[in-house]
Amino acid sequence: MPDPKTVADLKIGEAGEIAGFKDTKLSLKLLEMGCLPGSKVKMNSEAPFGDPISICIGGSHLSMRRAEAAIIIIK
Amino acid sequence: MKEKVVRIALIGNPNTGKTSLFNHLTGLNQKVGNFPGVTVDKVVGKCKLTKDTFAEIIDLPGTYSLYPKSLDEQVVFQSLSNPSSEDFPDLVILVLETVNLKRGLFLLTQVSDLGMPVVAVLNEMPVLQGHDIPEVDSELLATEMGVPVYRINARTGKGIPALKEGLLSKPHPNKVIFGRPKILESIIPAIRIRFRLDNDFLAVQYIHQFEHLPFLSNEDKQLIRTLIKQHGLDLDEIKALETLHRYEVINERIGSFISDPPHKENTLTDKIDSIITHKVWGYLIFLLVLFITFQAIFSLASYPMDLIDQGMSHAIGWIKSWMPPGPFTNLVTEGLIAGIGGVVMFIPQIALLFMFVSLLEESGYMARVMFIMDAVMRKVGLNGRSVVPLMSGVACAVPAIMSARTIDNWLDRAITIFVTPLMSCSARIPVYAILIALVVPSTSVLGLFNLQGVVLMGLYLLGFLAAVASAWVLSKILKQKGKSVFVMELPDYRVPRWQNVGISIVEKVKTFVFEAGKIIVAISIVLWFLASYGPGEHMEKASSYVAALPEMQGASEEELGKAINAYQLEHSYAGTFGKFIEPAIAPLGFDWKIGVALITSFAAREVFVGTMGTIYSIGADDENTQSLKERMQAEINPETGESRYTVAVAFSLMVFYAFALQCMSTVAVVYREMKSWVWPIAQVVYMSSLAYLSSLLVYQLFK
Structure with missing residues (x-):
């Protein structure tokens, strides 16, 4: 089975819909901050050196490391 | 009210x-x-x-x-x-x-x-x-x-x-939304009865958070631990399910009349971000912000600081003029008031630093600094959030170490706390200032910068590089436990609210004055005692002994007084300690007088200038920096016959002060934050060795 696509795979400006998480422990903070399955997420920008990244979700911008973005599965 | x-x-x-x-x-x-x-x-x-x-x-x-x-x-x-x-x-x-x-x-x-x-x-x-x-x-x-x-x-x-x-009105009863998750149904009643809780969700919180509840005994914690194990509960999953369920309920209840805000493209925040987080401009702007902050702290703070300095010496003179001379008056003026002066002196710099920090936080810029610095900081084992403690460390390590609490990863936080005291704090400024004034000429470099300023900046850079290098080494030695999380919101930019900035400044200054201030005043009183009293009868017999010396015959009363003071200091407790450690510090270029200053500085380094003032002038009329500088310049090294404060000695001393952990308040706050003596002790040992070896190197290379 190929690895599912995650937020870390999005290019700047690309969007997707959250399908689930690869890691329950790390997902809690993301869930609490409103990264819920079914919500639309857009890659907004990258910091210099490509990491961390910022995404748009709901009405706000969240920054996270690529390693964290890579647990958010999208479809 | x-x-x-x-x-x-x-x-x-x-x-x-x-x-x-x-x-x-x-x-x-x-x-x-x-x-x-x-x-x-x-x-x-x-x-x-x-x-x-x-x-x-x-x-x-x-x-x-x-x-x-x-x-x-x-x-x-x-x-x-x-x-x-x-x-x-x-x-x-x-x-x-x-x-x-x-x-x-x-x-x-x-x-x-x-x-x-x-x-x-x-x-x-x-x-x-x-x-x-x-x-x-x-x-x-x-x-x-x-x-x-x-x-x-x-x-x-x-x-x-x-x-x-x-x-003022009576609160409503609440609608329960998610009181009792099914999966916990079997153990909630037991927890509720054991702890006499009248609410299901409170019992749920006990199950998730018992490790952090200070009022639970070890037995209570063991009981909950056993229950969780018996029922094979995956707490992370239960919390995730609860979160999803709550959002579902919220959507059901308010979905019909509130929709998610549509995301607008290319807002003003996006436009500002494209510059502020730019590969080149982002870092240049950050450097510029730091530069402006430090310039302001040094140049603007010097006016009120001079006023405070003058005010304090007037106060001392005024009190001496109406109180009867004697040990009590000396205790009040040379111990208590000098100590209070040492505290008040730092207020302008602390106020200015927190004005900038608060402005940057209020405007939303601080989150961007963490964003662009995370990758850089991570390379040396730190975290984007370490930027605030490190930056605040330039004012004072105590609030800086406390601000590391926002770092959620334990090891990142521990390393940040460990290296923050290496950043040159404002208490080092007076030490640097007098030593630079002593040996570095005030000429201009490239017609732009003042050489003294360049040296000062070099010392700050030295502290920063030492902090970064130490963090890197530590992160290699200690293995990372648990994953580091860096999810944070980038808030929209907004105009800072001045009331919030003002209140933040007042609160931070109050904390400094009442927390660190107590210790500084106490130390300066102890110091006064150590420098004024001594073992044996040297202190009492000083005047008759000095007056009987052949070289003092025919000396004026003033000269005699100074000689007596110098003799007393040498035989005081402080002087005795200084002589005791002289063999250990001689390779660094220091004599027993500097040794006295080092010992007293181990409690708080800002006492250096005060101690120097005491050593070179107990009893002299004016103690301002200028005349202290002249007195230090006039000090002769008996072995070489040249000035005691050569370039090599002054730089060796500055490097020592840059690296040594000479601050009791920092040690105390690290203990409180890490809840263990291992960290502060390791920090003292590490920083003292670093200071000693670097000073040794500097002195041996330049002498």
């Missing part, structure tokens, strides 16, 4: 205007204290409700959930969980804002399920441009969520009188 009618806790997500509301409600009626057992600042204020009544309001740290991710977030549930604690609130004000309404409602449902009476406040957010703020029907929202909702504007104060009136 006579009778306290209600105790209120203020809770909300970060960046909702919670602090603005708190400042509006309480003004300068605030007091900073500590929560029991933890060092998170507890800010409590009084809010006048009617002519005779007031509410006590506690401002709890901003959080997204009752499940804490960092140390300061732990306080939120702790203060809602213990009805016998003096901080236990009668009522919670939950601050919501319209753009991220659901996220705030999520926290609201958690707090409300604890059985806590909740009043919701819908804050109109000042957004520069770009968001269509969704219209929220607050009456419908109140009905659906089962709590009263007040619309306010925390900047202008609109709606606050109505909120205050509402605080």
